[in-house]
Ligand code: HEM
């Protein structure tokens with residue numbers, strides 16, 4: 001029996017078939033890629049690719065999307081290797097394959113580095129050097145700038161490091177066009193301003209975890225009240241930024257209307273976070289119900305907004 005199977009099953013557990021063991025090992029390697037977060041990353045890359053002007057062979061398009069997925073997963077694996085100490089003390093992450101002892105740290109690192117290099121090389125061969133360079137840059141941003149440099153040092157980690165997750169639509173765009181234009185930057189800006197409300201909503205109700213792990217997330221360092229204020233400020237910035245595609249003639253009024261309606265909902269959810277019943281220290285008296293709802297909505301919001309953008313551009317081409 002492998003180490004990992006021993007960890008899971010223990011000596012008294014009934015022996016499974018070898019396929020059972022293999023499957024759970026595969027599941028652990030897959031978990032290193034942070035697949036749930038990857039869904040929206042891949043979707044945003046797909047939207048960037050779909051709205052870009054110009055032809056791309058469907059096989060090359062699929063390869064480019066796969067490279068974005070693999071790169072995001074690879075940087076997630078390297079992040080889990082580096083953060084294994086803090087992941088072990090946070091409730092949300094303590095059962096991840098490395099802190100739970102099911103995958104050795106060095107194996108996870110090699111896996112991540114191999115996939116990262118492969119994704120950039122294949123992106124370069126399948127599309128162009130610009131797309132490959134931005135892909136490499138986003139891996140570097142997530143691994144070096146966010147994970148290794150900022151995450152444990154400053155509550156601005158999310159604002160600056162969050163840029164890593166804003167690159168995929170730009171990469172999709174560059175895969176088709178071979179360059180980075182204002183339209184690509186508009187999509188980057190949307191995800192960039194969306195990230196702080198997305199993450200800080202979660203950090204409000206996960207702040208105990210971050211405190212235990214000594215990670216200086218905003219609620220830990222500046223308190224819940226200040227976090228709510230910053231969530232609201234970034235939300236106010238986000239909504240006009242989502243209208244930039246209309247202002248620059250990238251998309252039409254159908255998208256503009258959808259962005260306005262979705263923006264109104266986004267502000268509604270974030271306003272409820274700001275107005276949550278709190279004690280003097282700003283701690284929620286409602287078990288952070290508004291923050292939980294706002295975090296969930298943030299994900300639906302970005303999926304819907306990007307869908308509206310792609311639909312508008314594809315249905316009503318310029
Ligand atoms: C610095 C930036 C970001 C941070 C720190 C962050 C952090 C987090 C955390 C801690 C979770 C909870 C995951 C879990 O329960 O294990 C989460 C969920 C999620 N994030 Fe982010 N995020 C960031 C940016 C992004 C970006 C750019 C995207 C995509 C465009 C994204 C998409 C998602 C999705 C789809 C989920 C839900 C996953 C699920 O269903 O559990 N995040 N994020």
Ligand SMILES: CC(C)=CCC/C(C)=C/CC/C(C)=C/COP(=O)(O)OP(=O)(O)O
Nearest residue numbers: 037041068071072075079138139142164165
């Ligand atoms: C193409 C490419 C390379 C894309 C970048 C991938 C990506 C989704 C970046 C966003 C950053 C992110 C999910 C941080 C999670 O924070 P954390 O790592 O602190 O979360 P954790 O506490 O769950 O580990």
